[in-house]
Amino acid sequence: MGVYSRLGEYEQVIYTGLWGGAKPVPIESRKLGRLMNLDQRTALIVGGGQTPGATIGNGRATALAFAKAGAKVAVADRKLESAEETVKQIIDEGGDALALELDVRNEEAIKQAINTTCARFGGLDILHNNVGIAAGAGHRDARIEHIEAEDFSFLVDINLRGMVLTSKHALPVMRAAGRGVIINISSLAALKPYPLVGYKTTKAGVIAFTQQVAANYARYGIRANVILPGLMETPMAVEGQVGKKSRDEIVAERDAQVPLGKKMGSAWDVANAALFLASDLAQYITGAVLPVDGGLSVS
Numbered sequence: 001m002g003v004y005s006r007l008g009e010y011e012q013v014i015y016t017g018l019w020g021g022a023k024p025v026p027i028e029s030r031k032l033g034r035l036m037n038l039d040q041r042t043a044l045i046v047g048g049g050q051t052p053g054a055t056i057g058n059g060r061a062t063a064l065a066f067a068k069a070g071a072k073v074a075v076a077d078r079k080l081e082s083a084e085e086t087v088k089q090i091i092d093e094g095g096d097a098l099a100l101e102l103d104v105r106n107e108e109a110i111k112q113a114i115n116t117t118c119a120r121f122g123g124l125d126i127l128h129n130n131v132g133i134a135a136g137a138g139h140r141d142a143r144i145e146h147i148e149a150e151d152f153s154f155l156v157d158i159n160l161r162g163m164v165l166t167s168k169h170a171l172p173v174m175r176a177a178g179r180g181v182i183i184n185i186s187s188l189a190a191l192k193p194y195p196l197v198g199y200k201t202t203k204a205g206v207i208a209f210t211q212q213v214a215a216n217y218a219r220y221g222i223r224a225n226v227i228l229p230g231l232m233e234t235p236m237a238v239e240g241q242v243g244k245k246s247r248d249e250i251v252a253e254r255d256a257q258v259p260l261g262k263k264m265g266s267a268w269d270v271a272n273a274a275l276f277l278a279s280d281l282a283q284y285i286t287g288a289v290l291p292v293d294g295g296l297s298v299s
Contacts, residue, residue, distance in 0.1 A: 036279035039070035042121040043278065044114065046104065046166055047130030047185075048075035049082025053235020054247070058185065059130040060086045061267035065275045067095035071126065074117040076102035096121075104131050104162025107169075114169045123177060126278045127170040129163040129184045132206075133236075134199045141196040152198050159202035160209065167213060167224075175220045181278050182224040184210045185270070188293050190228060207289055214287035223286040225277045230293025231257060233264040259295035 043066045050057030059077070067073045067090040075090075077083035080101035090097040098120050100113045117124055134141045139154040141147070163184055174180025190203040206226060213224035231237070231254045241250050255263050273292045276282055291297040 036275050036281055037070050038066055038126070038275075038278060041071045041125040041278075042074070042117065042123055043071045043126035043128060044074045044076060044117050044124055044166075044170070045086075045128045045130060046076045046102065046113075046162070047132075048073075048086050049077030049079050050086075051235040051239060053239040055233050055235060055238070056267045057234045057236060058229065058232070058267045058270045059128075060089075061271035062128055062130065062274045063097070064089060064093075065268070065271040066126070066128075066278065067097060068093065069275055069279070071278075072121045073097045074100055074113070074121070076100040076113050078103050104166065105157050107165050110162075110165050111169050114166075114173065118173060124170055124173045125177070125179065126181045126183070127166060127174075128274060128278070129166055129182070131162050132159045132185060132187065132199075132203065134196060141198040143195055144197040147197050155198035155202050156205075159199070160205045163206060164209060167209075171213075171217060171222065174222050175217070179221040180217075180223070182210070182213060182222070183274050183277050184224070184226045186210075186226050186228050186289075188228045188230040188291060188296055191291075191297060211287050211289075218286055223277075223282070225282070225285060225288045225290060227270060227273050227277070228289060228291045228293065228297070229265070229270050230291065230296040231255075231264045232267065232270065234267050257296070258293075259299045261294065263294070265292060265294055 045059055045063045047059040048063040050060045063073050063075050063086050073090060073095065075083045075086045075097055080099060083099040083101065087097040087099040098117065100116060102109055102113045104110065114124060139151040141151065141155060167182055184206050186206040187203040189200050190207055194200040210224050210226040217224065233251060238247060238250055258264055269292050273290055277285065
């Protein structure tokens with residue numbers, strides 16, 4: 001088992017199987033950079049817009065990465081204008097994409113988004129759930145003794161229930177096709193000490209939910225994995241804290257906490273992890289919990 005590369009001719013062969021009878025399966029692409037190609041695949045990125053800021057967000061970076069790898073991409077976001085900005089970038093680079101307005105609290109809207117994606121692109125191969133917040137619409141997270149019931153319910157609806165519902169309506173499409181990939185974005189806060197009860201609890205729930213999907217749907221050729229970003233330099237993570245401190249101060253403080261190079265990751269680190277998990281190079285990986293955190297989870 002492994003990857004064989006003959007660099008002079010840009011030929012690669014993936015060996016499948018673990019014990020005996022392993023046969024080499026040639027990869028169509030001849031360039032090393034195309035090993036993780038998503039040609040002829042359709043992806044739905046839920047949360048593919050982004051918060052305004054100096055850097056790119058996880059959802060937009062993933063949508064662009066999937067498109068560059070050859071996927072047709074449906075970009076769904078609560079703010080249609082933000083989804084359209086992502087789609088414009090994809091189309092400007094020669095990709096094929098569709099913008100959708102979607103509030104993950106609305107199950108009927110989720111069904112419509114999946115139906116529209118399938119009608120436009122002929123199916124759905126990859127569901128990428130990127131939605132997650134700690135505050136919004138007048139609701140805020142808090143320590144457990146101060147959390148309001150309505151605020152906690154709001155965070156559950158956005159961070160966890162939304163992923164359950166998108167998966168609920170994507171899985172029948174994937175099951176009928178005999179294959180599919182679901183990638184959910186959790187957070188390192190699910191594993192490490194974190195003061196706010198709503199975000200931590202819902203992100204831990206995302207891990208459990210993903211593993212349940214992986215266990216129950218492997219027989220149908222469907223894989224499900226979860227990514228745990230650590231400290232990332234994204235608009236939601238950094239610009240959301242600007243106020244009492246400057247952006248530069250916030251970045252410096254967060255950088256100093258990262259063991260690997262004393263530098264936060266970028267949205268492209270999350271996007272690259274998602275691209276790997278979506279590709280056939282990860283065809284034997286399901287139920288995985290993948291930290292993308294510069295070593296924070298082991299420090």
